[in-house]
Amino acid sequence: MTGYQDYLIVLTPSDSVCKRIKRIKEDSAAIIGDYEGKYSKAHISIQQWPRKKPVWIDALMPKLERELLTLPSLPISVNGFDFFHHEENPTIYARLEQNPGTTIWFKHLKRFFSGGTFVPHITIARSLPSTAFKKLWPYVSKQEWNEEFKVDKLTILRRDMIGHDRSYKVYKELPFNRRLDFNTFVNSKLKAPVPAEKPVVSSQFSLF
Numbered sequence: 001m002t003g004y005q006d007y008l009i010v011l012t013p014s015d016s017v018c019k020r021i022k023r024i025k026e027d028s029a030a031i032i033g034d035y036e037g038k039y040s041k042a043h044i045s046i047q048q049w050p051r052k053k054p055v056w057i058d059a060l061m062p063k064l065e066r067e068l069l070t071l072p073s074l075p076i077s078v079n080g081f082d083f084f085h086h087e088e089n090p091t092i093y094a095r096l097e098q099n100p101g102t103t104i105w106f107k108h109l110k111r112f113f114s115g116g117t118f119v120p121h122i123t124i125a126r127s128l129p130s131t132a133f134k135k136l137w138p139y140v141s142k143q144e145w146n147e148e149f150k151v152d153k154l155t156i157l158r159r160d161m162i163g164h165d166r167s168y169k170v171y172k173e174l175p176f177n178r179r180l181d182f183n184t185f186v187n188s189k190l191k192a193p194v195p196a197e198k199p200v201v202s203s204q205f206s207l208f
Contacts (some may be wrong), residue, residue, distance in 0.1 A: 072180035
């Protein structure tokens with residue numbers, strides 16, 4: 001283990017969704033050849049914490065674990081596919097259905113981390129050359145996929161910054177509150193709008 005490590009905060013879809021993403025990635029590689037990210041497991045990225053000392057992250061975990069228990073598990077659906085333009089190198093992804101309930105949930109989750117707005121998604125192929133995108137998108141865009149799943153924990157991955165094995169491995173899995181009803185949670189937040197900033201939390205996590 002080195003003095004510094006890279007961390008990645010993600011939400012993990014159901015086994016069924018992960019298997020479908022894996023098949024689509026394999027089909028994609030058959031069309032355009034091997035590409036970066038082909039072997040990565042399906043996930044919804046929340047934030048990266050690059051180059052952090054483990055002792056810093058360890059100190060944050062107890063409070064983050066308590067904060068996450070204020071959120072219920074998240075019911076969400078895959079709803080087809082889309083892509084980010086990224087100028088010359090588009091990224092193809094599985095689209096996640098957004099509604100007022102999921103928007104509120106993600107807004108509350110992001111209060112525990114720094115950073116701006118983002119579009120929750122599951123990446124299929126990232127930053128593709130134009131020629132590869134033109135080959136792959138017609139195939140992916142024709143696929144129909146509507147599937148609901150539930151996310152009941154936040155996963156924190158980490159990897160060494162140097163060495164032969166640079167793959168991410170699970171560091172922590174922090175549960176959401178399964179006893180909280182999602183609709184009750186959303187309705188309560190609609191009646192009581194969330195403050196723009198939560199000073200105690202932002203002061204702890206602003207480093208990232």
